[in-house]
Amino acid sequence: MTVPAGRARLGLLFIAGIASSLGFAPWNLWPLTLIGIGWLIRETAAAASRRQAARAGWAFGFGHFLLGTHWIAQAFQYQQDMPAWTGWIGVVLLSAYLAVFPAVAALAARRIAPAGLALVLGFAGCWTLAEALRGVLFSGFPWNPLGAVALPMAGLGQGAALVGALGLSAVIVLASGALYALGERQWRTGGAILGLTAAAALAGLMPLRTPTGLTTTRLNIVQADIGQDEKWSEDGVERAVAKYLDLSPAPTASPRVLIWPEAAIPDLLDEMPSMRRRLGAHLGPGDLMLLGALKAIREDDGTAIAAHNSLFALDTEGGILARYDKKRLVPFGEFLPARTLLNAIGLDRLAPGALDFWPGPGPRTLPLPGGVPAVGPxxxxEVIFDGRVTEAGYRPAWLLNVSNDAWFAGAGAEMHLAQARLRSIEEGLPMARSTPTGISAVIDANGRVTAAMPRGQAGVIDARLPEANPPTLFSHAGRILPLLLAALLALLGWSLARRR
Structure with missing residues (x-):
């Protein structure tokens, strides 16, 4: 088959990138991901120069990220000073930037080897290293790591407990490279890689055969289906509290943890003692409440200069038992870079409010009273950042992801849930997720969803907290393992190319 040239070739790569993104939730068409990445490897080998290889990677990445981040456009519907269509400009610009990472991967892989098995090994290593860089550069945006498409692939997703989502990304590229090798009639190479991938997937089924063990801790996760426009209305706080309280089950003889989502109360909860007492009055003996709200940062004279996006733990008297302040903030959502310049052109934060948010100190484990296991908020x-979700030296018994997925289109909410599942597998910890519009869920330590409430539905999840697994290899070593794996693959590709 003749390789198309020029714009037609780049257009096909753009389409291949879009198709590859269909392997992520909610579509889960992972064979398209393997075919798409395999096509990119083939085009990298067919490129006349390393510069053309980089262009191939960029065209592919632009399509790949354009579909994977399209949900961001919905957030601009709530921006008062800019028309909603500007959201699509944001998606295009973000995708153009993110496409640089596949371009760098293709350029580096082609530098390692021109074709064959050496190129496949080099490409797997370079893609993984570029993906790791994407997760840290300019505060990081590790959305949709390629390894996320392994979740519906039999038990392959369980490999995240060993090498994390980044390591799974390398496996996905290797499997895609096998398709490239088979297309080049390198039967032994392609068959061997696919065989190893299938064996890993079958091995991963073993932990999934064990039923989910449950603790005695009872969770009530409230999903009120409050949209972003309703939340920030004039009487939004009172309406939200009334709806959440109406949905929250009455206390019973069995103690429970009542959970409301991120910024369920979009106000300064620590400065609202009457509100806290009102919430505490809804709790029974032994109950505990975990909810999202705001915390003001004030000067000595009381002037508010910033805020924290916080999680509060309340007792039956409305007392604050603990607080966690969000570390990883969303540019344009929680703070505005170059505020003076952007304000001048009418652009403000997507979330209402004159104050920017300031980051907290980082991952924390919160001890809780009444026999409730310590939690990692x-x-x-924050849940999309692999290897950076638990406090060093103080492993929690479970993770709690409170989020406001009302910003997202439906596909974005599904992608967010998939990445939360990866964190549970990596850390060997169960997770509770609470969002105002869905998808709220309980996830066990093997990444299985044991209870969930669909998007756009109001109600409550009444479930017991799953048991934790023993600490995983990834939870001990963190990102060093997938980075070493990526470096090893790149080195093997380079060594094989030099020998030939």
């Missing part, structure tokens, strides 16, 4: 998209 994660607010909103």
């Amino acid at each position: 994660l607010i909103c998209y």
Whole structure:
């Protein structure tokens, strides 16, 4: 088959990138991901120069991220000073930037080897290293790691307990490279890689055969289906509290943890003692409440200069038992870079409010009273950062991800849930997720969803907290393992190319 040239070739790569993104939730068409990445490897080998290889990677990445981040456009519907269509400009610009990472991966892989098995090994290593860089550069945006498409692939997703989502990304590229090798009639190479991938997937089924063990801790996760426009209305706080209280089950003889989502009360809860007492009055003996709200940062004279996006733990008297302040903030959502310049053109934060948010100190484990296991809180998209979700030296018994997925289109909410499942597998910890519009869920330590409430529905999840697994290899070593794996693959590709 003749390789198309020029714009037609880049257009096909763009389409291949879009198709590859269909392997993520909610579509889960992972064979398209393998075919798409395999096509990119083939085009990298067919490129006349390393510069053309980089262009191929960029065209592919632009399509890949354009579909994977399309949900961001919905957030601009709530921006008062800018028309909603500007959201699509934001998606295009973000995708153009993110496409640089596949371009760098293709350029580096082609530098390692021109074709064959050496190129496949080099490409797997370079893609993984570029993906790791994407997760840290300019505060990081590790949305949709390629390894996320392994979740519906039999038991392959369980490999995240060993090498994390980044390591799974390398496996996905290797499997895609096998398709490239088979297309080049390298039967032994392609068959061997696919065989190893299938064996890993079958091995991963073993932990999934064990039923989910449950603790005695009872969870009530409230999903009120309050949209972003309703939340920030003039009487939004009172309406939200009334709806959440109406949905929250009455106390019973069995103690429970009542959970409301991120910024369920979009106000300064620590400065609202009457509100806290009102919430505490809804709790029974032994009950505990975990909910999202705001915390003001004030000067000595009382002037508010910033705020924290926080999770509060309340007792039956409305007392604050603990608080966690979000570390990883969303640019344009929680703070505005270059505020003076952007304000001048009419652009403000997507979330209402004159104050920017300031970051907290980082991952924390909160001890809780009444026999409730210690929890590791994660607010909103903090859950997408692999290897950085638990406090060093103090492993929690479970993770809690409170989020406001009302910002997202439906596909974005599904992608967010998939990445939360990866964190549970990596850390060997169960997770509770609470969002105002869905998808709220309980996830066991193997990444299985044991209870969930669909998007756009109001109600409550009444479930017991799953048991934790023993600490995983990834929870001990963190990102060092997938980075070493990526470096090893790149080195093997380079060594094989030099020998030939």
